[in-house]
Amino acid sequence: MSVQEVPKNLKPHLQAPSLFGFGQGKLVTILIMALLFMLPMIAWWMGNKFYLDFSVRIICLAIAAVSLNLILGFGGLVSFGHAAFIGIGAYAVGIPAYHGYESAWLHFPLAVGLAGLFALVTGAISLRTKGVYFIMITMAFAQMAYYFFLSLEEYGGDDGMTLWSRSDFGLINISDGLTFFLLCYSVLAICIYLTFRIVNSRFGMVLRGCNSNEPRMKALGYNTYLYRLTAYVISGAMCGLAGALIANLQDFITADTMTWTRSGELMFMVILGGAGSIFGPVFGAVAFLLIEEVLSAFTIYWALPFGILLILSVLFIKGGVNGLILRGWKS
């Protein structure tokens, strides 16, 4: 199957998503992923812990953005509550650790399972609604999770809780910065490949079909609700995994990781990178955190230029960074 034959006038979500993008965009994608691998290695080699941690943070948030992209970019479901899954994943590491259970083989399945369960319950209700209702309901459910963890005095409440040691994998030791980086990078790679396989599978085609024309999919006999719910659960579980990694990265867990502004940031990463492209959210996460870092180095009022940038990008950039790269190569 040659992806080049896909008509160019099709909307992005109708094209068969290729792994590394189309044409010469491929080169840029591979370049960015290589840089994302090389730069932290160099930082580690130079003994610069700050940039190593910064890169790992980019990677963790990229995993979350990739998970959101599955339903937002390909499924067309504007979830404004994805930060909740990060928080659930983080507390699934923190709470067992607080009680003395340090095994990663408990933490990570728990994070994925609980985030998936939360996605199943809230998704079952949210997906009954459409459009702006869905946006607000996912947001409200995330806020509910936020207040829930905020009120747990036992686990730090609004002071947050400290993670005294990272999850114990037994075979490998992720307390070491480089090992942890390699773990996160592998998880990101796996999540990207998984997304690629999902959206190109029969399931993914139905999901994308629901995005472009739901009544038609229904008429073809698909239970669109179940397909969307499944995608929502997969996305939530993947995001829970990102949360478990973020908890291990920060060694500190607070409910603030799940405020609705964080959900907005995740959404912005996906849009900035280019929703509905496989690597778009990764570009978005890189661009978002780099811009945030650079701006906050210049001024404590970094949110001002950042907000202006956000509005301008919504008004003028179509297809995000990924779209810019594609257009740049074409012209």
Add this chain to the structure above:
Amino acid sequence: MSTLFLIQFLNGLQLGVLLFLLAAGLTLVFGIMDFVNLAHGSLYMIGAFICASLTFWTGSFVWGVLLAIPIVAVIGFFFEKLIVRHLYESNHLDHVLATFGIILIADTLVQLSWGPQGIAIPLPDYLSGQVEILPDIIFPTFRLVIISSGLLIAAGLYWLITYTRLGMLIRAGASNRTMVSALGVDISTLFAGVFALGAVLAGIAGMLIAPITEATIGMGNDIIITAFVVIIVGGIGSMKGAFIAAILIGIIDTLGRSFLKDILEVFMESASAATAGPALSSMLIYIIMAIVLALRPQGLFPPKVR
């Protein structure tokens, strides 16, 4: 117990009235312009800060409010003309992202203008006292003022929408925008006007709460989610739904926070009730929202024509 209950009921009513002022603007803007405005909470915050400055300048809270209202209206008007207008053609996702950007800008601008600290607004003596509403039941005067002015504004809105020409245009715009503009109504001024009206309502809510909680940066970011819950439960675009849902949610939230722990103690031991009480009460309104939506996905009072 019954005294405490009555006082908490009034507190809940006060929260409900504030939520209505916020939700009314949100639901108006959504119903007529099909625009999702996350930055509505920023107008609430800006109202509070402008009122604080004017209160110190004029030396009177009442003058502060009266002068701040037209200023907030002008801000809302130009906000619509400069930014919001260009987003009507885009989808809801773009609305959410752009207004999220506006929140960041508004929070930073307020911090630049007024500094990072919260500002307490002093009340005049005749508002800061307490009154005996029933024998042996005293209640802060100002909270009564909030409740009564909120209810008055609700009545005024009802009159405006039901009996005036502007209200007729608003209702017509909500049911069929294209038709209204085809009939020769200057739709762009109508939109800017409706947006300014929503801004004023949010601003008033901010001004009314600021003497109790202080005007602080980001004060709108938490309550706006509750306002969203209100309009979801009430049915997006419905003014009646917004009013009923706001009062209900205000009262349920307040009563839940004060009494849920005691109620739970009846069923379980007090230690676990002390843990479950706060957790459950902070989730209460979202649980209610989930139940309402599970039964009626369009909210309690969905607008008839869309």
